[in-house]
């Protein structure tokens with residue numbers, strides 16, 4: 617069998633098993649290709665020859681991984697130990713949410729047209745998880761130093777591993793903190809992908825998401841517990857011309873209802889309900 621047929625067959629098995637695609641892929645073919653290339657030891661960012669023949673040892677390795685994916689419903693990112701974010705690979709670890717945020721797209725554009733990238737010297741990544749936003753911000757703003765915080769020591773340990781992998785220890789400082797509690801600096805840009813899912817929705821998640829820590833999603837009764845605190849406390853941590861970017865996903869409608877006088881600048885991501893907004897310090901102080 618060649619690689620192309622092998623991927624087609626695996627995709628059919630994933631579809632038949634009704635696995636959920638939500639960690640970097642949105643269809644069976646991509647998910648199958650990711651699994652199979654990993655089993656073959658081929659980096660997914662390199663060209664693979666779809667006509668290459670798969671031998672029986674390779675077929676066994678592929679079947680084992682495919683079976684694990686179907687039976688355990690674990691995200692591929694946990695099974696392979698890697699996830700991609702803003703074009704960069706990151707280590708993953710069970711117990712820490714798999715990297716995914718629309719802030720990745722904002723960083724690939726270096727914040728344009730909303731901010732002047734050359735003016736960004738100090739960045740805060742609130743709720744850093746695996747450290748993916750902090751590292752991508754350091755790549756986007758090459759002269760900036762970054763503070764990255766999380767309340768969860770397990771997340772901070774993984775973030776440290778990722779920061780070391782990119783040799784960014786001198787530019788990214790990790791701080792264990794409940795939101796702003798242990799912070800005192802002022803930032804040109806605050807980025808945050810906080811927990812924003814209404815608590816009651818978490819138990820209805822697909823099994824793949826149930827493998828991730830609930831605390832990374834749980835935004836309290838209406839999803840906005842942390843977002844409200846961030847909005848209330850952020851202004852003194854922003855430089856006079858600073859900006860804050862927050863992702864709230866589908867909770868954007870609840871947010872608009874909760875702050876009827878505020879004008880949120882919604883960032884176009886190409887994905888429905890991405891709920892990514894940006895406010896200047898001035899706009900934040902107004903409401």
Ligand SMILES: C[S@@+](CC[C@H](N)C(=O)[O-])C[C@H]1O[C@@H](n2cnc3c(N)ncnc32)[C@H](O)[C@@H]1O
Nearest residue numbers: 715716717743744745766767768794795809832
């Ligand atoms: C949705 S995840 C985002 C992770 C990562 N930034 C990303 O985009 O993939 C939210 C993160 O917020 C952290 N967190 C939850 N409550 C927090 C709090 N009160 N203060 C700081 N971090 C918190 C969780 O541990 C989790 O890592």
